[in-house]
Amino acid sequence: MDPLSEAVLAGASPETLSAAPVPDRYLAAHLRVEDVRMFTGVEDKDVRKSLRVGEVPMPELAPDEVLVAVLASSINYNTVWSAMFEPMPSFGFLKRFAATGGFAGRHDQPYQVVGSDGAGVVVRVGVGVRHWRVGDHVVVSPAYVDDQEPATHGDGMMGNEQRAWGFETNFGGLAHYTVVRATQLLPKPAHLTWEEAASVTLCAGTAYRMLVSRQGADMKQGDIVLIWGATGGLGAYAVQMVKNGGGIPVGVVSSPQKAELLRRLGCDIVVDREELGLGGAENGPEETVAAGKRLGRIIREQAGGDPHIVFDYVGKATFGLSVFLVRRGGTVVTCGSSTGYQHQYDNRYLWMNLKRVIGSHVANLQENTECIRLFDLGHLSPALSRCYQLAEVGEAARLVQTNSHIGKVGVLCLAPEPGLGVTDRAARERIGEQRINPLRLPIAAEAL
Structure with a gap:
């Protein structure tokens, strides 16, 4: 040395x-x-x-x-x-x-x-x-x-x-x-x-800009926020920021062990991907819509409404669901795309329901x-x-x-x-x- x-x-x-x-x-x-x-x-x-x-x-x-x-x-x-x-x-x-x-x-x-x-x-x-x-x-x-x-x-x-x-x-x-x-x-x-x-x-800085900043989703108290990969590096900070800011975090994870960790972070609603029938990045349109409907029901039953914001850094495997699930006039905020950059979604859900997609970086x-x-x-x-x-x-x-x-x-x-x-x-x-x-x-x- x-x-x-x-x-x-x-x-x-x-x-x-x-x-x-x-x-x-x-x-x-x-x-x-x-x-x-x-x-x-x-x-x-x-x-x-x-x-x-x-x-x-x-x-x-x-x-x-x-x-x-x-x-x-x-x-x-x-x-x-x-x-x-x-x-x-x-x-x-x-x-x-x-x-x-x-x-x-x-x-x-x-x-x-x-x-x-x-x-x-x-x-x-x-x-x-x-x-x-x-x-x-x-x-x-x-x-x-x-x-x-x-x-x-x-x-x-x-x-x-x-x-x-x-x-x-x-x-x-x-x-x-x-x-x-x-x-x-x-x-x-x-x-x-x-x-x-x-x-x-x-x-943490990336999650802050995505969720809290006016340059991102500009989250407010009471907002329902769906967070994909909620025990990942970005997701774990997003859960804390939503909870700290008076929102309702909905976290999606891939195992019961990760679900338990998510509850320790204070996540209000925890969903295991297995419940949704999601197998990865190659889900077809029909599987995506079916999984979206299942997840939407869970969120409405437990949070009282559809998400105001979807926090998506996963990318290809989740983006179509994000656009489908966010409420009318809601915001999908995205970065990273760890499962792939080529996102597919049904644009009818975006344009006819006046939803927004915000790209965010650092x-x-x-x-x-x-x-x-x-x-x-x-x-x-x-x-x-x-x-x-x-x-x-x-x-x-x-x-x-x-x-x-x-x-x-x-x-x-x-x-x-x-x-x-x-x-x-x-x-x-x-x-x-x-x-x-x-x-x-x-x-x-x-x-x-």
């Missing part, structure tokens, strides 16, 4: 951190451009074969950037896409970014460090950074925006040069160090451990700030279920790839063990360990 990493783990002062040399190379989970065609003609694109852990060169810091020593990160589905080289190799994103010129040219490398979540310690700041200092404990938003674009100042997600850090950029969070723009940083909730905090920004800095505040207050809890070491990142990503996980799967980077990083013990005791970690109770292992 290099002297700077040792100083971070020792809790050294900002002065000591600033004096320690930045290493020339660092350990990172990364992909190699020569592996791009390794899955051609292969049905099971096992990400354990493409994700490498090894040293990569330390990039130069731009004036508006910050170097963060990463204590923990987590797996998101975009890392799975990158490691499968689908729907296209993410090295193409790096080339297009590099073509914009200046410091962006650093990102076009024969390797890509992946990962779009992170929690750690600021160890260097660029000369143009004003609001962050060496020694600050931070979490990283995946929204990599260009603050010189006019559209960014209306909504950070609307700029043409907005990118997902660690997916459409290089130098991501599954590493000992990461380079991020200052506009990606947020204060780490002081009562959370490194791995808990690292499970928050991408999925969250702007203000939305993520409001979201993190809810964690600080103890109103939201991390969705972390288990944690791996950086050397085991392939296994962690494989768990997500095969949908064998619940909530978020964490990865320890510089942190030698779980449970470190809490600087406000009083707040943690006040909120309560069980409430902070609802998916890390013994039942969580059974659900896997």
Whole structure:
């Protein structure tokens, strides 16, 4: 371990951190451009074969950037896409970014460090950074925006040069160090451990924009919200936000064990997919309508009406049902599409019933700030279920790839063990360990 990493783990002062040399190379989970065609003609694109852990060169810091020593990160589905080289190799994103010129040219490398979540310690700041200092404990938003674009100042997600850090950029969070723009940083909730905090920004921020923000569904008290994949990374945060905001969450899961976990999250109505006769992404129109009618009856009987909002990140397997089920004038809000991007639905249900579909992507800095505040207050809890070491990142990503996980799967980077990083013990005791970690109770292992 290099002297700077040792100083971070020792809790050294900002002065000591600033004096320690930045290493020339660092350990990172990364992909190699020569592996791009390794899955051609292969049905099971096992990400354990493409994700490498090894040293990569330390990039130069731009004036508006910050170097963060990463204590923990987590797996998101975009890392799975990158490691499968689908729907296209993410090295193409790096080339297009590099073509914009200046410091962006650093990102076009024969390797890509992946990962779009992170929690750690600021160890260097660029000369143009004003609001962050060496020694600050931070979490990283995946929204990599260009603050010189006019559209960014209306909504950070609307700029043409907005990118997902660690997916459409290089130098991501599954590493000992990461380079991020200052506009990606947020204060780490002081009562959370490194791995808990690292499970928050991408999925919770995305769920916040989808449900709570005016840019999304603009949920109000009393709204009935159908949540597909309700014990997944996004779904577990969506359930909490609906409940916290006075709505009525309806969660759909795939096993009795996951149903029990969902009840622990406070979900009002829990539905097992088996009750609906859903077999996956290849349901035909008749099966889809029949399943929709069954689910609609369940929701009306238990919630008193059809959903005002459907929260859909599953995609191909559920989107037709989402459009069918949402009430007249209601909203389907969608992102991700983990089961496939090509959605089919009967447009009559959309146009004749004046329904809306809203596409949503990550969250702007203000939305993520409001979201993190809810964690600080103890109103939201991390969705972390288990944690791996950086050397085991392939296994962690494989768990997500095969949908064998619940909530978020964490990865320890510089942190030698779980449970470190809490600087406000009083707040943690006040909120309560069980409430902070609802998916890390013994039942969580059974659900896997």
